[in-house]
Amino acid sequence: MAKVLVTGGAGYIGSHTVYHLLRAGHDVFVVDDLSRGRLESVEPSRLQQFNLLDTERLASLCRSERFDAVIHFAGFIAVGESMRLPELYFRNNVSATISLFEAMDAAGLRRLVFSSSAAVYGEPRGNPIREDSPCAPVSPYGESKLTVERMLRWLDLTKGLRSVSLRYFNACGAEPGSGLGEAHEPETHLIPLLLRAVKTGRPATIFGDDYPTPDGTCIRDYIHVSDLAAAHIAALEWLLGGGATETLNVGTGAGHSVREVIAAVEEVTGTKVPYRIGPRRPGDAPVLVADPERLGRLFGWQPRYRSLREMVRTAWDFEKTRENFRGGNG
Numbered sequence: 001m002a003k004v005l006v007t008g009g010a011g012y013i014g015s016h017t018v019y020h021l022l023r024a025g026h027d028v029f030v031v032d033d034l035s036r037g038r039l040e041s042v043e044p045s046r047l048q049q050f051n052l053l054d055t056e057r058l059a060s061l062c063r064s065e066r067f068d069a070v071i072h073f074a075g076f077i078a079v080g081e082s083m084r085l086p087e088l089y090f091r092n093n094v095s096a097t098i099s100l101f102e103a104m105d106a107a108g109l110r111r112l113v114f115s116s117s118a119a120v121y122g123e124p125r126g127n128p129i130r131e132d133s134p135c136a137p138v139s140p141y142g143e144s145k146l147t148v149e150r151m152l153r154w155l156d157l158t159k160g161l162r163s164v165s166l167r168y169f170n171a172c173g174a175e176p177g178s179g180l181g182e183a184h185e186p187e188t189h190l191i192p193l194l195l196r197a198v199k200t201g202r203p204a205t206i207f208g209d210d211y212p213t214p215d216g217t218c219i220r221d222y223i224h225v226s227d228l229a230a231a232h233i234a235a236l237e238w239l240l241g242g243g244a245t246e247t248l249n250v251g252t253g254a255g256h257s258v259r260e261v262i263a264a265v266e267e268v269t270g271t272k273v274p275y276r277i278g279p280r281r282p283g284d285a286p287v288l289v290a291d292p293e294r295l296g297r298l299f300g301w302q303p304r305y306r307s308l309r310e311m312v313r314t315a316w317d318f319e320k321t322r323e324n325f326r327g328g329n330g
């Protein structure tokens, strides 16, 4: 059993990982300022509500609790927002992470799993994407993730901080029966937006249908949030077992177009999705599909969810339980 600090544990992927860590018998503390998280996603006794930029408070928590490792989810996640507010993204995703590194150093804490993103690749030359493909982010969000990855390599060399950076592709779905699910406000992710369009009747916007793909819409690799949580636990165990610093893709290796996702949503909900086609969004690559071979080989990890329909079904089961929500793009 390990004692783990989870930053951003009140958020979508963090709360699922906390759920699975606890089920696996680990002890978990969450630091989250709730700027984008949900209070109801964390047991109050496990939550410390403050911003990671408060280095002193973080260092004193790390010193007193003597964590074995940190899983670092906290950050802002919206690509479009990062184009409007780059300073906010560099402050919250880079400066706050430096604050975490300083607090960890003050407590002699040297193991970290980091939430990176496929956004580090920008517009890749080919698919599926391997970890050694060139990184060329096309947004401040992607740049912020790549900056942290690069800092982690230096902290390994200079301080012996061992880390696993997990480059997630498109997280989706919900752990059945957990009460947890995807509820970003504002929401920018396709599946919850389509489900909200079904619920409200207000059309979702599809950003471009003239891409060089078979049906003209963008293709993405959807990875179920419970499989992502399992990848974090595998990364934690790797580090606790003395494993070296790694950077790994997390995806299924299969791509689905926006139109295929719409079809899956219609099949699961039994309702036509109202939507309209809008212009392309700057920085959206036509295809982003992971090569997850290295993650499977090193950690023995395989996704349990491979069917898009099953992933959408878990998201729909969660969405149906949510009566009140604001936002949506309709």
Ligand SMILES: NC(=O)c1ccc[n+]([C@@H]2O[C@H](COP(=O)([O-])OP(=O)(O)OC[C@H]3O[C@@H](n4cnc5c(N)ncnc54)[C@H](O)[C@@H]3O)[C@@H](O)[C@H]2O)c1
Pocket: 007, 008, 009, 010, 011, 012, 013, 014, 031, 032, 033, 034, 035, 036, 037, 038, 050, 051, 052, 053, 072, 073, 074, 075, 076, 077, 092, 096, 115, 116, 117, 118, 167, 168, 169, 170, 171, 172, 184
């Ligand atoms: N959702 C995806 O598809 C996806 C894909 C790739 C990478 N990621 C990365 O995974 C991580 C988690 O994503 P998510 O979808 O769960 O996001 P989320 O917004 O649901 O969760 C992030 C949590 O971090 C907290 N937080 C943010 N900044 C903080 C700070 N400075 N101090 C304390 N708490 C802070 C928020 O309140 C929120 O609860 C992020 O780092 C994101 O960049 C997500």
